[in-house]
Amino acid sequence: MDKLVWNTFKPLRTAQADEGIVVEGGTFRYVFSGGSGLMSSVRILGREWLSGGHPLPDLWTADAVHPRGREYQAAKETRARVTLARARPEQVIIRAQGRYLDRQGTAFPLEYSLSYTVDVDGMVKVEVENRATGRGALRWLVFSKGTMPARLVEFINHSEDLARVEARTGAFLSEAAPQADGTALSGRFFPWLQFGNDTAGLDLTVDEADEIAYGVTDSRPYRDGLGNAGATCEVFRKGGQVSYEYFSIRNLYTPLSPGWTRRNRFYVGVVPAKPYDPALSDIRIHWMGPHQINPNFVYPTNEEIAGFAREGVNILLGCAHWRSGHYSRPLEPGETQRVIRACHRHGLRIIPYITFTDLDHPTPAFQAHGQEWQIEPVAEFRHLTNLMCYGAEGWREYWKREVETIFERFDFDGLYIDFWVGKMACFNPRHGCNRRYGRYTLPGIRDMAMDAFRRVKAQGAGHFILSNTNLFAGAMINNFVDIRLPGEWGNIEETPPEVVRGYLNSRRLGCNSLMLGGRIPRFTLRSISLSLRCQSPMTGWRRRRPAERRLFMKYADILRCFGVSRAESLGAWEEDGSLSAAPKDLVTYWYRNDRGVLVVGVDMAGRVGRRRIRVEDPARLGLHPRRAYLLYRPDAGRMLSDGPVAAQDVGWLSAELRAWEPLLVFLAPAKGRPQTLWATFSDGVEGEGWDGRKGALALTVKGVEGGETTVTVYAAGRRVVGATQGSKRLRHRAEGELVRLRAPCNRELSVRFES
Known part of the structure; x- marks a missing residue:
């Protein structure tokens, strides 16, 4: 694996210990029991996520009509054969x-064999x-079960039950964790579950249901010995624990x-x-396209790019004109270069701009393999492309070769990969997806994303993947995405609070995100509020109204000028005791670097x-006890205090605000003389x-060549007499106390004061 991949993921470390085989990565530590071969410990960011005495998978079987208390459990095995096949x-x-x-230690006439494949990102394929x-019979057989401390599980993200959704993946939902004993979720085939809180979570995927079956006993008084007939997947709380249970066989007599x-x-x-990396938190993107072949597409001139x-753009998306899926044949390679x-x-x-799935109708690959590779039921985009299935091996290998040619020909800085999150279920028998309830093709997308990730990171530091994973927050793909793009489903401002918490907090996934604001009718302070709430920039460059573009740029520029991409920060859903707010619905967090501290209230x-x-x-906020600080609101352009304030006296930061207006305060160390405050x-x-x-105060403002800056200088009680x-x-x-002047970037300027 390329060395730059290790900048994202740490190499796996494997050791034999008294407790079993230990596998550690950057954010996780797993223990595979030497007695049972089951996972006896899953630690995320140092915290244990399995309840004591409950391994994963907590396999069990039973032959009784009422199985509770009569289970035969793999966890009771102490003499399993456990081998480290690869390290x-x-x-x-x-x-x-x-x-x-x-x-009593009596064995059931059934043995289990487990194969664990642990990838560098901590994803474990469990067969x-x-x-x-x-000879004998069983009625119950569980192939995956996990039990977690309820204090860690604050919400449950999940897909819809594919047994009840026809021809599509369905929605992604979020439920508050149950506070009382009982069933929280019940169905036949939930292919994705995520048990989480605001900093971490346990992620589960089941991709097919062919070997999942249930029975219903047609007699009174019992239809199912566990009380919920046909529920081959359940999530429930009992005592201080939250469990999920996936049945291979439920209430079905099986000889x-x-x-x-x-x-x-x-x-x-x-x-x-992977650890959160702030380097890609400052995203100011201009979305050029084209999305598909567009005979009217016009490449930007060199002057337009300048x-x-x-204007503040730092990423351009597009300007590779090719047919979807046929990236080895760009139409105007010279213009792209x-x-x-x-x-x-x-x-x-x-x-x-590329996609995981679209293949244009006129391409040779579609003419030869379209029917074999496509998702069924077929989804067609604007009568131009059909969607190919991530579960089709032929499509995946073809796609990887096409992506390879992009970097052989062009010096791009990464990839934007579009993604139809609503089409991860396929029924096409030509490539093996004719499964019960269809096949959930997330493992295929993961294979493609891993390959793209390796290729992008091999190009050099700073190269990245932006992907339209939309609302989907699963680890299988987001582990290999640097920036998520949520928001395509509708007006993102109307997202319910529980969905905002469960899906739009990308830091808990180890990602940055860029919100797609295209369906917001009008870009206002409410848009800014949501963007800051989620610590996620928003697309806004194509807004037709100049006032909307100016508002978008104003707040994007504040984060740029402070240097959030080079700063430590507190997550918007985290608390460290450094800040409190009034009223309580004001969300607070901070950024800090060598310039000072930027406090954010949303x-x-x-x-x-x-x-x-x-x-x-x-x-804790990062203020030095022996220093005084200037309190400046960069969005309002004014001070919150008459002069420097000692760290211990900062106290309340307060302002009268309009509806949805954020409170941003820059705390800059006072130097006891005139100093640059903002640019x-x-x-x-x-x-x-x-x-x-x-x-005289001399300074040089770094910026793009030909750009101009407005510099704010704190006069420290002196009167300015000129600037050159x-x-x-x-x-x-x-x-x-503030002096403002406008000047070109990258050239030294001088501000003179009375002696």
């Missing part, structure tokens, strides 16, 4: 074989085979004889699988009035120097 930095394989035992060792086998498979992983950079060179010359990154109620943030613990459209200030004898850049005099405006 590589990118993959570990462990195999185990054991018996089902009851409370379960049960084989009869003698056994030597050699009888039953095979099931599932995937279990963790979020986050203009994008001056020119645009790439121009972007790089002006400091923009550029990524092309209004989620949409009410006019005073909003207040209290600094409860200055040291718009900038990537930092270099070479600031104060000449006390001359009363080279031989040119600059106009300035003094407002109390």
